[in-house]
Amino acid sequence: MKTTPLNAVHHAMGAKMVDFAGWEMPVHYGSQLEEHHCVRRDAGMFDVSHLLAVDIAGAGARGFLRRLLANDVAKLGQPGKALYSCMLNESGGVLDDLIVYRLSEDRFRLVVNAGTADKDMAWIAAQRARFAPELTVTPRRDLAIVAVQGPQAREKTWRALPQIRGASEPLSYFQAALVADQMVARTGYTGEDGFEIILPAERAVALWNALKARGVAPAGLGARDTLRLEAGMSLYGQDMDESVSPLESGLTWTVDMKAPRDFIGRAALLARPATRQLLGLLLLDKGVMRGHQKVRTAGGMGEITSGGFAPTLNRSIALARVPKEVVAGETVEVEVRDKWLHAKVVKPPFVRHGKILIPRKL
Numbered sequence: 001m002k003t004t005p006l007n008a009v010h011h012a013m014g015a016k017m018v019d020f021a022g023w024e025m026p027v028h029y030g031s032q033l034e035e036h037h038c039v040r041r042d043a044g045m046f047d048v049s050h051l052l053a054v055d056i057a058g059a060g061a062r063g064f065l066r067r068l069l070a071n072d073v074a075k076l077g078q079p080g081k082a083l084y085s086c087m088l089n090e091s092g093g094v095l096d097d098l099i100v101y102r103l104s105e106d107r108f109r110l111v112v113n114a115g116t117a118d119k120d121m122a123w124i125a126a127q128r129a130r131f132a133p134e135l136t137v138t139p140r141r142d143l144a145i146v147a148v149q150g151p152q153a154r155e156k157t158w159r160a161l162p163q164i165r166g167a168s169e170p171l172s173y174f175q176a177a178l179v180a181d182q183m184v185a186r187t188g189y190t191g192e193d194g195f196e197i198i199l200p201a202e203r204a205v206a207l208w209n210a211l212k213a214r215g216v217a218p219a220g221l222g223a224r225d226t227l228r229l230e231a232g233m234s235l236y237g238q239d240m241d242e243s244v245s246p247l248e249s250g251l252t253w254t255v256d257m258k259a260p261r262d263f264i265g266r267a268a269l270l271a272r273p274a275t276r277q278l279l280g281l282l283l284l285d286k287g288v289m290r291g292h293q294k295v296r297t298a299g300g301m302g303e304i305t306s307g308g309f310a311p312t313l314n315r316s317i318a319l320a321r322v323p324k325e326v327v328a329g330e331t332v333e334v335e336v337r338d339k340w341l342h343a344k345v346v347k348p349p350f351v352r353h354g355k356i357l358i359p360r361k362l
Helices: 007-012 032-041 061-068 117-131 153-160 162-168 201-213 221-230 266-271
Strands: 016-020 023-028 044-047 052-057 082-088 094-104 107-112 136-139 143-149 176-179 182-185 194-200 276-283 294-297 300-310 315-323 331-336 339-346
Touching: 007 023, 007 201, 023 032, 023 221, 032 044, 032 221, 044 201, 044 221, 052 061, 052 117, 061 107, 061 117, 094 117, 094 182, 107 194, 117 136, 143 153, 143 201, 153 162, 153 194, 153 201, 162 176, 162 182, 194 201, 221 300, 221 315, 276 300, 276 331, 294 315, 315 331
Parallel strands: none
Antiparallel strands: 016 023, 044 143, 052 107, 052 136, 082 094, 094 107, 143 194, 176 182, 182 194, 276 315, 276 339, 294 300, 294 331, 300 315, 331 339
16 A cells, blocks of 8 residues: 555554555544534644646647646646646546646646546556657656645644745735745645645655644544535545546536637537536435435436535535536435435535535525
8 A cells, every 4th residue: 555755644643544545544633523623713734645746847738738638728827827627538528637737837737636646647648649749747756745724724834834935925726836846835625725735755744743833733534525525626536537527527617618729528528518417415304415325306316426424514415416407496305324305405615714605594
């Protein structure tokens, strides 16, 4: 099993470790619930070094990525800008979802999922050979990634790393700054403010300890999942995969059809209009919704893609792929343990920046 540079620290802190996409990762450090609330109310940190940074460099990097990705990197008008996008196959299915950063005029950085990293590298290599053999593509396993998230995340990060404040304080959302040999990005996967810091692997432990000394609480994959679900953020392998179009995965906003460019998967998306959509569900009865449970609607059957208990709401929520005719406000039924329970259809996100965004009384 693969390990991150922080593996020994997790064990020393008594983390419960699990196999996640072939990596030994902490699921919690004692209480997933406390870690969730800490991120919503203060600041928590996650070891996400299992994600892979991939640097793409060369004069044709911009044009190559405009073909490779469904979103258009031409929107990244200046260095430091970031963009969320799907990488599609020829059939319009989602190979992966990722963030792309423009580091300089001819250099970009992708951050891809751990479970798809090998597949992604093979796909990128094949497309590079086909369209831009002059480019350099470098997987950066020499780097570690630590995410610091929560309303106090930035301030506590600056206390731990005062040398990055000048470059990172002006950053807007989805912007990054290079500070010496590390990258500080105002991005995240929790629905809260904060940074994702990419730095040389040998300095990860020192960063972790410095953040901990400033009161940033360690958080595991369990809290990360409940936070991202409340924030309405999709998880690869559950809410989308190679068999599903981004147009049916709540990701239409990440597909740029306006620009006159031929990206991989565009023709398939045009030829196959969406008949389903991804919406949120709020359980009205007692129980907990889980992935793969059936959803019965007036317009036909659907399926939960991600579901669970939402600590901020103190009730069960889910993302579900349902017929396109379904609209927010409808009541549907979900099969939970052989019983059909009632749920209200809502538009995600459920929670962002500590605020509950759906009606409390439904």
